[in-house]
Amino acid sequence: MSLQLENVTKRFGVFTAVDHLNLTVDKGSMYGFLGANGAGKTTTFRMILGLLNANEGNITWNDKTISYATSPEIGYLPEERGLYPKMKVEDQLIFLGELRGMKKADAKKSIDYWLERFEVSQNKNKKVEELSKGNQQKIQVIAALMHDPKLLILDEPFSGLDPVNVEMLKKAITDFRNNGATILFSSHRMDHVEELCEKLSIIHHGKQIVSGSLRDVKRSFDRQNVRIRSDYDLTELGSVPGVLSVAHSIEGAVFQIEDEKVANDLLSAALEAGPLRHFEIEEPSLQDIFIAKVGKEYA
Amino acid sequence: MREFWIIFKQAFTSKAKSKSFIITTALMIAGIFLLSNISKIIDTVQNVTGAGDSQEVLQVVDESGIIVDRLQAQLEAGEYDISVKAATESEAVLDDKVSSGEIESFLALSVDEHGTIHANYTTMSMIDFSIPRRIQEALQSIQTELKAEELSLTGAQVQTLFTPIQFEQKNVSRSAKSEEELGQARVLVYVLMFVIYFAVILYSSMIAMDVANEKSSRVMEILISSVSPVKHMFAKVLGIGSLGILQIIIYGVAGFIALKTSSTGVPGEFSDFLSIQDVSISTLVYAAVFFLLGYFLYATLAALLGSLVSRTEDVQQMIMPMSLLIVAAFLIAMTGLGNPEVGYVTYSSYFPFFAPLVMFLRVGMLDLPMWEPLLSIAIMLLTIFILGWFGARVYRGGVLMYGPSRSLKDIKKAIQLGKE
Numbered sequence: 001m002s003l004q005l006e007n008v009t010k011r012f013g014v015f016t017a018v019d020h021l022n023l024t025v026d027k028g029s030m031y032g033f034l035g036a037n038g039a040g041k042t043t044t045f046r047m048i049l050g051l052l053n054a055n056e057g058n059i060t061w062n063d064k065t066i067s068y069a070t071s072p073e074i075g076y077l078p079e080e081r082g083l084y085p086k087m088k089v090e091d092q093l094i095f096l097g098e099l100r101g102m103k104k105a106d107a108k109k110s111i112d113y114w115l116e117r118f119e120v121s122q123n124k125n126k127k128v129e130e131l132s133k134g135n136q137q138k139i140q141v142i143a144a145l146m147h148d149p150k151l152l153i154l155d156e157p158f159s160g161l162d163p164v165n166v167e168m169l170k171k172a173i174t175d176f177r178n179n180g181a182t183i184l185f186s187s188h189r190m191d192h193v194e195e196l197c198e199k200l201s202i203i204h205h206g207k208q209i210v211s212g213s214l215r216d217v218k219r220s221f222d223r224q225n226v227r228i229r230s231d232y233d234l235t236e237l238g239s240v241p242g243v244l245s246v247a248h249s250i251e252g253a254v255f256q257i258e259d260e261k262v263a264n265d266l267l268s269a270a271l272e273a274g275p276l277r278h279f280e281i282e283e284p285s286l287q288d289i290f291i292a293k294v295g296k297e298y299a
Numbered sequence: 300m301r302e303f304w305i306i307f308k309q310a311f312t313s314k315a316k317s318k319s320f321i322i323t324t325a326l327m328i329a330g331i332f333l334l335s336n337i338s339k340i341i342d343t344v345q346n347v348t349g350a351g352d353s354q355e356v357l358q359v360v361d362e363s364g365i366i367v368d369r370l371q372a373q374l375e376a377g378e379y380d381i382s383v384k385a386a387t388e389s390e391a392v393l394d395d396k397v398s399s400g401e402i403e404s405f406l407a408l409s410v411d412e413h414g415t416i417h418a419n420y421t422t423m424s425m426i427d428f429s430i431p432r433r434i435q436e437a438l439q440s441i442q443t444e445l446k447a448e449e450l451s452l453t454g455a456q457v458q459t460l461f462t463p464i465q466f467e468q469k470n471v472s473r474s475a476k477s478e479e480e481l482g483q484a485r486v487l488v489y490v491l492m493f494v495i496y497f498a499v500i501l502y503s504s505m506i507a508m509d510v511a512n513e514k515s516s517r518v519m520e521i522l523i524s525s526v527s528p529v530k531h532m533f534a535k536v537l538g539i540g541s542l543g544i545l546q547i548i549i550y551g552v553a554g555f556i557a558l559k560t561s562s563t564g565v566p567g568e569f570s571d572f573l574s575i576q577d578v579s580i581s582t583l584v585y586a587a588v589f590f591l592l593g594y595f596l597y598a599t600l601a602a603l604l605g606s607l608v609s610r611t612e613d614v615q616q617m618i619m620p621m622s623l624l625i626v627a628a629f630l631i632a633m634t635g636l637g638n639p640e641v642g643y644v645t646y647s648s649y650f651p652f653f654a655p656l657v658m659f660l661r662v663g664m665l666d667l668p669m670w671e672p673l674l675s676i677a678i679m680l681l682t683i684f685i686l687g688w689f690g691a692r693v694y695r696g697g698v699l700m701y702g703p704s705r706s707l708k709d710i711k712k713a714i715q716l717g718k719e
Contacts, residue, residue: 003459011323049524051699052716068302082517087313098305099525143521 008057016041019206032197033186040206071100075149085129100147114142154185190286225282226255232274302526310538328553335557358386362409373437413575488663491586502543503601510605528690536598603690606697632656639664651682
């Protein structure tokens with residue numbers, strides 16, 4: 001039960017939207033798909049859903065090509081609201097559920113369950129346009145989850161939700177993963193990806209610039225941070241070879257370094273200045289990696 | 300096929316349950332009942348207000364003094380609602396009275412030395428044609444009588460002078476119908492043409508609107524991830540088409556009941572046609588066929604155009620060329636109503652976008668050989684097929700296309716995207 005993309009390339013005329021993309025999402029795992037706006041995320045999702053055909057490469061789900069026959073197994077949450085504004089919540093969800101192969105009675109049961117779980121039962125007979133943005137997003141999520149899909153494609157699932165609701169949704173998604181669903185989601189929020197995903201990709205201008213498991217991605221990213229707390233002057237340490245940047249604070253400073261060896265040099269240099277209160281080599285955050293790879297202008 | 304019916308059902312019921320649909324239908328039914336009882340209503344109103352039964356009394360200044368009585372007799376014999384009386388005032392006074400609006404008109408009569416009647420009708424009203432004409436007719440026969448007396452002719456002799464010749468028109472053209480048939484057919488065709496025209500323009504723009512709506516609310520992306528765009532398009536076209544048929548059937552039944560229950564007939568030809576017994580069944584069948592074909596032709600086109608815009612505001616602009624085609628068809632058919640055998644009507648009845656109205660007009664008004672409507676139907680079917688095939692290709696890409704698209708040039712872009 002896995003989703004596989006091999007060497008997938010998509011061109012629109014001369015513009016290459018997705019360039020030789022490779023990724024594998026295993027059953028029961030979550031894959032984070034990161035990229036700036038216009039990087040090619042939505043195009044990739046549309047190819048996975050079969051709305052667009054790839055120019056090159058293969059996309060398979062359990063070794064089969066994805067077609068309309070597999071659509072009941074797929075749950076899709078588009079980035080923008082995709083609901084009829086003038087239709088009532090329940091009617092709308094029944095319609096969308098039926099399209100995904102559900103029976104009407106099952107759809108109703110599932111709708112009641114999810115509305116309850118997301119605490120929006122009172123909106124069952126309201127029109128979608130009457131709901132707040134966050135509640136609309138919840139309805140959209142229900143539309144993607146209600147038919148118990150095996151493959152979940154979530155485009156920015158957390159946008160427009162407050163922290164309480166983000167937690168509620170995270171819980172729902174991790175439940176799906178624990179039940180063996182294959183989940184691919186995109187986000188701008190690095191902390192969500194860091195928290196939820198075993199594996200991830202960062203794409204930039206259609207190219208996959210980082211990919212692999214979260215641990216490998218962090219390991220292979222040479223730049224690390226060294227945090228030193230000391231009562232003595234640390235300004236001299238900025239000139240140690242291999243230090244990329246320094247951020248001073250009252251308690252001490254954070255140094256971004258090229259590789260682990262520089263950390264040793266920093267430690268000895270710092271000890272020369274005086275006794276230390278704290279010394280730590282920090283793992284880079286996904287945020288740091290993303291900014292370093294994609295560029296500051298997108299962060 | 301399952302998804303097809305789900306979309307079909309959704310397109311049908313969401314519209315049929317909508318307030319606007321129910322209200323329009325109810326208003327139309329009320330309108331139909333009102334119209335079919337209009338003469339009753341007018342009568343009632345007139346009885347209450349007492350208006351409308353004034354009789355014309357025309358003052359006549361008769362210099363010869365012999366004509367006014369004859370005119371009175373003549374007008375009474377005929378079924379004219381005019382009566383005359385000899386004026387007590389002079390011509391000059393009456394002239395002033397007409398100018399000041401005190402009386403509407405008066406007539407001055409004299410006979411010259413040859414025995415010819417000279418009449419002078421004075422009025423302020425420019426639109427009064429019927430009264431002078433009737434007076435003229437009456438005076439003409441009076442003059443004939445006078446001359447006959449002068450020549451000492453008997454009534455029988457005069458009669459023979461005016462015996463009309465026997466003139467009968469017989470048309471041997473195979474396509475012509477008798478005058479009587481034509482008169483009846485004209486009303487029926489006229490009404491049905493209106494129905495086809497409005498139905499096609501209304502429901503096809505409804506489709507374009509619906510498709511654009513689904514695009515702008517982005518629900519389209521979810522829909523086409525579970526059902527193919529082609530299926531979605533045809534399910535939508537059929538769903539709204541069925542809605543249209545339902546609505547027309549409702550109006551038809553309402554109209555039928557309204558006419559059956561209203562005791563006073565609708566005046567003239569209209570009630571003859573609507574009394575149903577004389578309605579040509581073949582014309583009704585053709586109306587149904589041409590309505591369906593016309594609808595599917597334009598609906599497919601509308602779905603195609605609707606898939607190109609991303610905002611509902613742009614729909615009207617996008618379907619403008621299509622609307623113009625329907626209007627052109629309607630104008631051709633309208634002008635053809637008077638003379639359905641003109642060349643341009645014949646030719647345009649084979650052009651698929653005009654055929655639903657123009658060929659229907661010809662079929663209703665003329666006795667065409669069977670192959671002519673069949674050929675036109677075949678051309679339309681072929682066009683619908685091509686449009687469906689082409690539309691599906693545009694639609695596939697069009698529904699994914701967002702941005703400021705509001706020109707027909709985007710068709711090419713959409714096909715390109717659909718292929719990819």
